[in-house]
Amino acid sequence: MTAVVRPGRATSLQGLFAPRSIALVGATDKSGWSLSTYQNLLGHGFTGPVHLVNPRTPEVHGRKAHKSLTAIGEPVDLAYVMVPTPAVLDVLSEGAELGIRNYVVLTAGFGETGTEGRRREEELHAFVREKGLNVLGPNGNGYVNAAAGITPYGLAITQPPPAGPVGVVLQSGALASAVLNFMHARNVGLSMLTSMGNEMSLSVTDVIDHLVDDPATEVIALFLETVRHPEEFARVARRAAEAGKPIVALKIGASRLASRTAQAHTGALVGDDRVVDAAFRRLGVLRVHSLEELILTAGLLARTGPLPGGRIGVVTPSGGACEIIADRAEQEGLEIPPFAPGTTARLKEAVPDFATVQNPLDVTGYVLVDRTLLARALETVAADPGIDVVLALVDLPRVPPADPEAARAYFGAFAECIRKTDKPVVVSGNVLTDITETGRRLQEETGFPYIAGGIDHAMNALGAAVRWSRSLPDVLREELSAPAPADVTPGRPGETWAEHRAARLLAEHGVPVVPSVRTADEHEAVAAAERLGYPVVLKAAADGLQHKSDIGGVRLGLAGPDAVRSAFRDVRAALQSSGYGADPAVLVQPQRTGGTELLVGVVRDPTWGLTLAVGLGGVWVEVLADSALRLLPVTHADVRSALGELRGARLLDGARGTEPADLDAVAEVVVRIGELAGSLGPRLESLEVNPLWVRGARVEALDALVTWA
Amino acid sequence: MTAVVRPGRATSLQGLFAPRSIALVGATDKSGWSLSTYQNLLGHGFTGPVHLVNPRTPEVHGRKAHKSLTAIGEPVDLAYVMVPTPAVLDVLSEGAELGIRNYVVLTAGFGETGTEGRRREEELHAFVREKGLNVLGPNGNGYVNAAAGITPYGLAITQPPPAGPVGVVLQSGALASAVLNFMHARNVGLSMLTSMGNEMSLSVTDVIDHLVDDPATEVIALFLETVRHPEEFARVARRAAEAGKPIVALKIGASRLASRTAQAHTGALVGDDRVVDAAFRRLGVLRVHSLEELILTAGLLARTGPLPGGRIGVVTPSGGACEIIADRAEQEGLEIPPFAPGTTARLKEAVPDFATVQNPLDVTGYVLVDRTLLARALETVAADPGIDVVLALVDLPRVPPADPEAARAYFGAFAECIRKTDKPVVVSGNVLTDITETGRRLQEETGFPYIAGGIDHAMNALGAAVRWSRSLPDVLREELSAPAPADVTPGRPGETWAEHRAARLLAEHGVPVVPSVRTADEHEAVAAAERLGYPVVLKAAADGLQHKSDIGGVRLGLAGPDAVRSAFRDVRAALQSSGYGADPAVLVQPQRTGGTELLVGVVRDPTWGLTLAVGLGGVWVEVLADSALRLLPVTHADVRSALGELRGARLLDGARGTEPADLDAVAEVVVRIGELAGSLGPRLESLEVNPLWVRGARVEALDALVTWA
The missing domain is CATH 3.30.1490.20 (ATP-grasp fold, A domain)
Incomplete structure (x- = not known):
């Protein structure tokens, strides 16, 4: 029996994340964690019984404490365990005996502390596996189920974010408070936040799996230090995409990988942080680079869902903001097309004479006089057939307005206008400040939509959302079946086949060789x-x-x-x-002359497995490291897009007077190289064709190396 | 007599920016601008008389209004003008007659509105020049002198930032409110914010000049749509650098330039946004890319001043944060070196056993138990001789703490510890949220230092501050004298000299030619x-x-x-x-063989003048646009650094088995090409040596083109 039933155990974490009764085992007045957990449960909506367990004190946190789980004498759905390290196994044993299946283990001193800790964790894990328990942690603060108001969580939640659509999973306890504060500050709705701890039994992928099925969650935000189970990760990422739930991830450790790679000299690509990019791209996981981006991108996607395209109509009361937006749009690959003639004509009637009607639109500071100006302009722009998404620049008031009734009327009418449009409307503020109590109340009272950040973060999130939307069909395409194992007698482990043997292997598997x-x-x-x-x-x-x-x-x-x-x-x-x-x-x-030389390599990434690199050969790859990566297996389209990413891509189009390369012919050969590598499976360490010579439709491997695992 | 006396009129704007009495001309209950300006003056510390002027109403804003400036019958230092457009000149005439030298003109309808407006503005400007008046605007909201509590400013200031060291100059009225709000939210101190309007008479450079001499201002933050007076800008930038006052600038319009360039086909470099980078680099102006970066970089530099180096010692209570910081440090070119052995030994005594002692340092969540842990670790790291700057991760509480006295003691002791270190200490929060009232009060009460942002913005600002500090000696070096005009009979305007004539010109001026x-x-x-x-x-x-x-x-x-x-x-x-x-x-x-081919070009940028581009020739520049730009004149060191920026720089070091280029010999020839271009002065449109052939110490122009202006 295993603790984590992989496929189809969609609701098996229900008891863990939606318990009806909770016991705090090891509760004590001496611990801030204990007090915080207790206060969180009481203060953030948990309505079921909370039992305190302490064998040595009759009273904890001003309430009766039970001597043991057994002494509670009532059913317990979840035990939150904060006893000393050596006592954890005993508590779980007692609980299992009583039929308690779900645990959060806050207690530290396990795998994170060295050999003895690792031994303890293995012992605990064996027991958990044997009994089929759901255990979050150890060394984790628990979770905040904001949707259900259930917060067995060990740190004070001073400003809870509103309940809402974003599920958060963190491989870092200390950053959880920052994330909760930021979500509160930006009024981003939270479904559930989970602080993973050591991931002894339940891992990030198990929680993602749960969130994919969780009706309260529409977007999943991850903070990842490492991907422990890449195959599981791929599986749940695909499930999320199928469910239309974007995954946004802050994956850190690029500098760590870089230094490890530098030490290990195992090849420039292995452990390359760019392999993470390639993997996330394949899986439709949006990679972001700061905590702010993580939450704001998730918040935006929760509001818009998949976007129909990247043609943005921009409505602002500020010329300066328009230019910032135009600069940022270019960086994000978003288009700000000219308005249709009809739109321009109608806008000219709406805005003051001295305003210039163009996209991005500055309706001018006249908004201070005509309070309907911005909303009317937005309506007109949203009706433009050449616009996919409208971006409106609006700042909520930060302090109580002089005339609250007028403010409510203004934002209410604006909100109504946005609701009426049939285009997605993204609202951005100018700068990234908190939504204050005043703004929060106005949003609640008028239904004024989510504000996607200041300009900088809103453009970043909008760019990411468009990229994700565009990638969906590719992510959801039928999975390629792994190629059948090749009928090849591999070399000895670590052996390298030089050209004369490697070329024969290629030729035997349909790769044209000189x-x-x-x-x-x-x-x-x-x-x-x-x-x-x-x-x-x-x-x-x-x-x-x-x-x-x-x-x-x-x-x-x-x-x-x-x-x-x-x-x-x-x-x-x-x-x-x-x-x-x-x-x-x-x-x-x-001797082959003319044409262009490529490098096509396949290496084994320790996490993501066989990874294909294509690049322009010679100086391009040696001096510029000009290459593009894709996880195997690859389609023809994957290879075409990888070739298109190369800085020197124009060389393949005949930029230097050489015969343009037939990119379909190239892609066909590269796919075949990828298939050969895949069919060699775990026996292969790396395979490199360098150069792959291309002239028009002629494609030939001129040299190759194969290294066996 | 000119309105703006260029050099040496350091204090001539004193009357404009520090008036003892102010008249609001055109004050009316019907205008929100009028009311806001009046309320700002009353509510933000102005102690002198405020006179309201309206010829048609005896009472405005509940106070007696004067019929005219003359009717005031008291001296007026500054007139804030918001009368209808056609009446502005009359008001200035009357004021000039009365000896009023300083004006803010809020009224719009001038150069920004078309031909008739431009005519009006020219007429007004002629009068202003004739009378030697200081006029801010027209079409500008005025300024906020936070240091002196003088706020003749037309938009409501709902949350004034604290008085402090950052001077802000904006070529956008609408963004000023966002900047003020953000400075308040992040508790960044403001000396003066100026909203420039049309810059008819006083321009951004005049205000920078004033701020360089303003004792309240330590850092200058700019929002620029365009640089109107590049030579003036260069002069004041140099004065700022000499005064040790960094200038940080958000210069927008990259996308506009790009599209203009695309239309105009006047050469890939003219109007290139990268010329702005080259100019700012030469002038020591730090370029940033968002409003948040603008204010947070200025705020950080105001706290630290020039930094001694880029070796950062990092102290945090979070492993996750450490990895984000390490990733970001790498991107910013900051070094996080290992601690000295003595530091490591002392840290091992200070932190819990299960903490890993390394840089960046995670002292662990044990900070919740041992409240002196982080401060003690910081003290130890600051004493490390290999560390230039300490970065500490601390979040201020957002809501009133349960035990305010304990919080004060904690932050007070921490602040004291930071004051005692002799290294610069930068404090960062985890994410970019507002400093709430609670945090603000704690900072005031305990002297806890400025918080530089969330991790992302703090790392960005720290990287920028280190780059600025490193660039200072170069910015402050003796100015190169422009080369004497060459004794050359130029070609006809627009004429191009092909190789046989261009090469002779080069050779005659000391450039080696094949x-x-x-x-x-x-x-x-x-x-x-x-x-x-x-x-x-x-x-x-x-x-x-x-x-x-x-x-x-x-x-x-x-x-x-x-x-x-x-x-x-x-x-x-x-x-x-x-x-x-x-x-x-x-x-x-x-025929020259072996070696490497470079491209050396000089083109005339419409704003910044002659600009030098160096690149690797052939495919590098054609396919990759691999080039580096510098404004002329250039030093040997400028050229060396430009060559070092090329993506293909390693080719010059013999990366492909070619003879390494003697970079000093190359730089010498490039400097000479630059001197020749400079000596041709305004007659030159462009000069291109392509290729400049280099093999070892042999450098020769193999072909050249000169186009005359």
């Missing part, structure tokens, strides 16, 4: 050259030889038999003097 | 080739011919006399068939 003749003496070499046609290339070939050029084992541009003979002698000598005398073959190949 | 022989027939060409040595290059030369390659006018790699003869015939034929038969010369040059 013709190559393995020769053992000058006569064979010249005969091969005559057959292939001059000019030819000679290359050293020997098992274990990876970097032919470094030993002088490559000779280019050989135009006749004399050149071939002389080059053969040189290459052979280079092999012998470098210790490859045992198997000193020389490859003869026709 | 040897070149102008030949008129095959025999001359072969003779030249023999003299220069094979292989040679043949190039078409004719006045007006700019793109030789396009007509087939370039032949490379000619290895002997036959090849030269045949190439000569081809090039000559190409000239003739392209309509250049009148002057059909052919240049013979030795």
Whole structure:
């Protein structure tokens, strides 16, 4: 029996996250955590019984304490455990005996503290698995179920965010307070926040799974230090996309990966933070880069859902704001198209004579005189057939207005106008300040919509929302089946196959490879050259030889038999003097000229598995690291989009007078390389084709290396 | 006599910005602007007399109104003018007659509204110049002198920021309220905010000049739509740097420039937003990209002043925060070095056993138990000799704490500990929320320092502050004198000099140029080739011919006399068939091989003048637009730093096996090209050396074009 029943256990965390009765085990007046948890439960809406358990004190927090879980004598749905570390297992044993299935373990001193702690955690985990318990933690503060008003949570919640559509899962306890405060400050509605702790049993993916099924949750926001279960993560991300619930994630540790990679020298791509980008892209997870972006992007998506497009109509009372918005739109890849002629004509009637009618629209400071101006302009812009989304710049008052009735009427009418439009309307303030009590009350009283941040964060969130909306069809496409295992006898673990063996493997699996003749003496070499046609290339070939050029084992541009003979002698000598005398073959190949050289590599990322990199070869990849990554398996379209991301992409279009590359032909070969890598499965460590030569529709691997796991 | 006496009129705006008496001309109960201005003056500390002037109403805002400025019968230092547009000139005439020198003109309907408005503004400006008046506006809301409590400002100030060190100048009226609100929300101290309006007479640079001399102002924050007087701007920026007052600027319009450039096709660099970057870099102006960054960067610099370096010691109670900080530090170019062994040893004694002692430091959630932990850790880190700046993560309480006395003691002790350190300490919160009344009061009562934002903005501001500090010596270096005008007869306006004339100009001014022989027939060409040595290059030369390659006018790699003869015939034929038969010369040059090719261009930016671009030639500049810009004149060090910015910089270090370029030799030639361009002065439109060939210490212009203005 396992604690976490993977597929289909959609409601199995119901008891954990929606208990009807809670016991605080280890409750004590001496602990701030205990007091906070108790006060949170009492102060934020929990209506069921809260039992305090302490074997040594008859009274805790001014109320009777029970000696043990057993002594409660009533059913308990959830035990919140904050006893000393050595006592945790005993509490769970007693609870399991009583039929209590759900636990939050606040107690620390487990896996996070070293060898002895790890041993304790393993022992606890074994018990939890055996009994099929749901355990959040240990070393976690619990959760805040704002939708249901259930808050078994160990830190004071001084300003609870409103109940609402955003579910938050955090792999950091200390940042939870900051997130709760920020959601309150920006009036972003919370369904549930979970502080994961050590993820001994329940992990981030289990909670995401729960939130996908949770009717109160429309968007899921993650703070991730690490993705522990990448396959599970992929599964729940797909479920979220299918449910139309965006996942937004702040995934940190780029600098840590960078330093680890720098130390480990295991290849520039392994552990590259860009693999995380590639994985999230594949899974439709929006990656953000600050806590503010995390919450504001989630808040915006909760308001809009998927957006129909990226053509934004902008309505503001400020020219300066218009220019900031235009600059930011460009950075976010959003379009601010000219208005349709009809829209322009109607706007000209609506705005003052001295206003310039254009998108973005500045209706001018005349809004202070004509209080319906902005709303009327918004209505007109929303009716423009060339506009997908309207962005309106409105600041809520921060202090009680002189005439509260007038303010209510103004914002009420504005809210009504927004409700009436059939386009998504995003409202942004100018700068990122709190929504104050005054603003909050106005929003409640008038239904004035969510304010997506200051201009900077609102544009960021809008850009992210459009990207997510556009990516949905691709994320939801049918999953590619993994290729069948190839019928290949792999090399020894850690062995590298140089060109002469790697090329054969490629050719056998449908990847076009430059013709190559393995020769053992000058006569064979010249005969091969005559057959292939001059000019030819000679290359050293020997098992274990990876970097032919470094030993002088490559000779280019050989135009006749004399050149071939002389080059053969040189290459052979280079092999012998470098210790490859045992198997000193020389490859003869026709020299390919013109066209463009690509690099196509597949490496194994420790978290995400086989990852494809495409780049422009030679100087581009060596000096610029100009490459694009995709998780395997890849489609033709994946490869096309990856090629399009390259800084030097224009080179493939013939920017330098070379023959334009047939990108479909390239993509076909790259897909085949990806399939071969996939079919080699766990046996493969890395596979690199460098260069993959392209000229028009001709695509050939000119060299390759395969390393076995 | 001019209204704005340029150099040395340091205190001439004293009467405008620190008047002892103010008249509101055109005051009326019917205008919200009038009421706001009046209430602002009364409510925010102005102690002098405020006279209301309205010719048609005996009473305004519940007080006696005067019929005219004359009727006041008392001295007036500043007239705030909000009469109808046609009456503005009359008011200024009357005021000038009375000896009133200072005006804020709120009234709109001038240059911003079209031809008639522009005429009115010119008429007004002529009068203002004639009488030597200081006029802010028209079409501007005035200013908020928070330091002196003088607020002749036309919009309601509902939450005034505290008086403090940041001076703000805005080329946008509507954004001023957002800036004031944000400064209040983040508790950033304001010296003076000025809303510029149309800048008819007084411009942004005049106000900056004033703020440089203003003892209340330590940092200057700008919102710029356009730089009207670039030379003035350069002068005041230099004065600010000399006074140790950083200028931070949000300069918008990148998207506008981009679209204008796209339409105008006047060259990829003219009007490029990157020229603004180059100019600001030269002037030591920190460019930011959002209103939040503007104020938070200014706020941080006001607290720290110039920083001694970029080695940051980080102290937090949160592992998650540590990783966000590490990621952001990397992006900002900040270093988080390991602690010195002594620091590590002392920290190990201070923090709980289960904490990991490293930089960034997570002292753990144990801060909730041991309330001195964070401050003690900070003290230890500040004493580390390898640390320049300490960053501490602290959130102020947002609601009144349960035990206010304990909170005061805690923050007081922490503030004292920070005061005692001799290193700069920057305090950051987790997320960007308002400093609430509770936090504000704690700061006031305990002297707890300025909080630089949430992590994201604090890291951004810290990175900017370190960059500014590092740039100071360079900004303050002796100004390069403009080169003496060259003794050159320029071409006709718009004329382009192709290689054969441009190269001569370069050579005459000390720029090394590849040897070149102008030949008129095959025999001359072969003779030249023999003299220069094979292989040679043949190039078409004719006045007006700019793109030789396009007509087939370039032949490379000619290895002997036959090849030269045949190439000569081809090039000559190409000239003739392209309509250049009148002057059909052919240049013979030795072919340069190996090494690297650069592009060095000088173009005239409409605002900032001659701008130097360096880039790697060929594909790099064509496909990647890989170039770095500097305003002329440039030093050797400027060119070295520009070369270092190129994405392909490693190519110059011999990354591809080519001979490393002698960067000093390259810089010397580029400086000389810059000097030549400078000495051609306003006659020059553009000058381009492409390629500039570099191999080791050999540097030669292989081709060039000069276009005259």
